[in-house]
Amino acid sequence: MPELPEVEVSRRGLVPYLNGKQVRAAVVRTPKLRHPIPTALPSLLAGRTLRAIDRRGKYLVFDFSNGWLILHLGMSGSLRLVVPGTPPQKHDHFDLEFADTVMRFRDPRRFGTLVWTEAAPDSHPLLAVLGIEPLLPEFDGDWLHNAIRGRSAPIKPVLMDSHLLVGVGNIYASESLFGAGISPLRAAGKISLARCRKLAIAIRKTLEASIAAGGSSVRDYVHSDGGAGCFQLSCAVYDREGLPCPVCCGPIRSVRQAGRSTYWCPRCQR
């Protein structure tokens, strides 16, 4: 499920329960997801205090006194808090056990990532290549216009390029372009500065609205079986092919771009 808002909502849901707590044990049940899971994690983490949980793009970074645990939810990953002693189910790959709760990482499709680093996390190869954070003030229309100058690829797959900017996945790329009234097929480099400003605002607004929507049910999201945290309920175009556009009532269309489904309203988006 996770795009940036889901990751951020998970982070906010975990912080009040885990920050400052001492790890009782760590359990690794799977040798590798996208990357090998370090077999030393149990010995590295036992007895350590979790100082903070940060986010970089769609990665969560767990800060311990002896290093950082870097976690990515992939396509199907989720984190939840369960009562100690709860038997693990299929696809439960990793547990971080505290005295009163257990953080459990489940990922059926196994596209997630769990790695350990003892150097500054931003210098880790997975994080060092990441682009700008769209929720920071440095990200605006002027930055975007400059960053996509000269690029002939359609704007939608460009928005999903994490080396350019992080956190905009397949859903929010479509939703943000709808918000800005820009066709996903338009060549990125041909979008005017004025429209890049609209797009930057739409991206931020879409992400923040989604975080806020999840934010009201953070506890449910982290504690539930996944029923909550359904951010798609409020999508304007994503997964709505043939349904009426919420603005003009014309039919939403879909097309495949770079192997991913794109949804847009041809009347509202030019």
Added chain:
DNA sequence: CTGGTCACCTGGAAGC
């Protein structure tokens, strides 16, 4: 460099 395709992996939905 750039843009496009594919592989990674599992499960659910749709089609026959």
Added chain:
DNA sequence: TGCTTCCAGGTGACCA
């Protein structure tokens, strides 16, 4: 009912 095919919200390797 059972089998097959396709699709899924991410990412990086690889190719032209």
